[in-house]
Amino acid sequence: MDISELPAPAPGNPFAAALAASGITGLLAQLDRELIGLAPVKQRIGDIAALLLVDKLRAERGFAAGAPSLHMSFSGNPGTGKTTVALRMAAILHKLGYVRKGHLVAVTRDDLVGQYIGHTAPKTREVLKKAMGGVLFIDEAYYLYRPENERDYGQEAIEILLQVMENQRDDLVVILAGYKDRMDTFFASNPGMSSRIAHHIDFPDYGVAELGQIAGLMLSTMHYRFDDEAARVFTDYLERRMAQPHFANARSVRNALDRARLRHASRLMGQPDALADDAALTTITAPDLLASRVFSLPVREQAPC
Numbered sequence: 001m002d003i004s005e006l007p008a009p010a011p012g013n014p015f016a017a018a019l020a021a022s023g024i025t026g027l028l029a030q031l032d033r034e035l036i037g038l039a040p041v042k043q044r045i046g047d048i049a050a051l052l053l054v055d056k057l058r059a060e061r062g063f064a065a066g067a068p069s070l071h072m073s074f075s076g077n078p079g080t081g082k083t084t085v086a087l088r089m090a091a092i093l094h095k096l097g098y099v100r101k102g103h104l105v106a107v108t109r110d111d112l113v114g115q116y117i118g119h120t121a122p123k124t125r126e127v128l129k130k131a132m133g134g135v136l137f138i139d140e141a142y143y144l145y146r147p148e149n150e151r152d153y154g155q156e157a158i159e160i161l162l163q164v165m166e167n168q169r170d171d172l173v174v175i176l177a178g179y180k181d182r183m184d185t186f187f188a189s190n191p192g193m194s195s196r197i198a199h200h201i202d203f204p205d206y207g208v209a210e211l212g213q214i215a216g217l218m219l220s221t222m223h224y225r226f227d228d229e230a231a232r233v234f235t236d237y238l239e240r241r242m243a244q245p246h247f248a249n250a251r252s253v254r255n256a257l258d259r260a261r262l263r264h265a266s267r268l269m270g271q272p273d274a275l276a277d278d279a280a281l282t283t284i285t286a287p288d289l290l291a292s293r294v295f296s297l298p299v300r301e302q303a304p305c
């Protein structure tokens with residue numbers, strides 16, 4: 001069961017006190033509210049939070065089990081919410097007292113690996129220094145490992161990371177992220193890294209209905225809405241866009257909305273009266289979407305703009 005759904009424990013129950021003191025229920029409820037779908041991901045995060053909370057209570061009663069390993073891998077296609085969930089995870093770990101600061105430092109290979117001999121170690125250490133007390137999120141982590149080049153400096157970064165993941169795991173959580181198949185290959189070739197990752201979490205692609213809900217959420221946060229026809233057209237847009245190359249789940253939704261906002265603004269410039277009308281200023285209509293190239297491209301052609 002998800003701990004955000006637990007019945008309130010009786011007053012005086014130590015779990016109740018720890019739960020209230022952690023503020024974790026609020027964070028999990030917020031995660032549930034603000035992120036559409038992702039049921040298996042939310043379940044795993046609830047489980048990890050429960051483990052940490054119970055672990056803390058056990059330690060207070062003398063049942064120490066050693067610091068749990070919290071390094072994770074988030075695998076999934078682009079735009080499935082990995083960075084967003086990593087940010088929430090950092091906040092949860094902070095609330096539970098597992099990291100001092102709770103910030104997230106997001107990097108890719110280029111931030112860790114140098115071009116010349118002697119550059120990689122100081123680069124990697126600098127990033128680790130910034131991330132201490134929080135979460136280090138390494139996107140497309142598999143690019144650190146290039147077996148085709150024996151002298152690739154990525155290996156040096158991996159070795160430093162492994163050391164710090166083992167020795168400073170009470171002050172730093174590392175999350176490795178990327179496409180599932182490439183992550184699996186990376187872990188198969190790097191058993192040292194694989195053995196240090198305690199939690200592997202898969203991020204599924206969103207379905208059309210979820211993407212529609214994500215669009216609704218994004219629009220309302222920006223004080224926009226679709227009218228009824230635009231909502232229908234957007235579903236059609238999504239179905240077409242999902243069949244095109246380079247589709248990136250919620251990121252593509254955000255990009256589509258940004259372009260619709262541009263067209264909405266241009267349309268209003270041609271209707272001066274509408275500029276003083278709240279409904280017009282906040283409503284995206286079907287023509288704002290239908291002007292997208294997605295509607296003129298045959299399926300499986302180049303990406304839209």
Ligand SMILES: Nc1ncnc2c1ncn2[C@@H]1O[C@H](COP(=O)(O)OP(=O)(O)OP(=O)(O)O)[C@@H](O)[C@H]1O
Pocket residue numbers: 034035036037038076077078079080081082083084085139214217248250251254
């Ligand atoms: N389930 C969701 N509900 C609402 N918004 C979401 C959801 N998933 C992703 N988003 C939004 O979509 C955008 C892309 O998400 P995010 O950057 O977390 O994806 P990612 O998996 O890290 O992909 P990438 O590697 O392409 O950045 C963000 O603006 C995020 O807020």
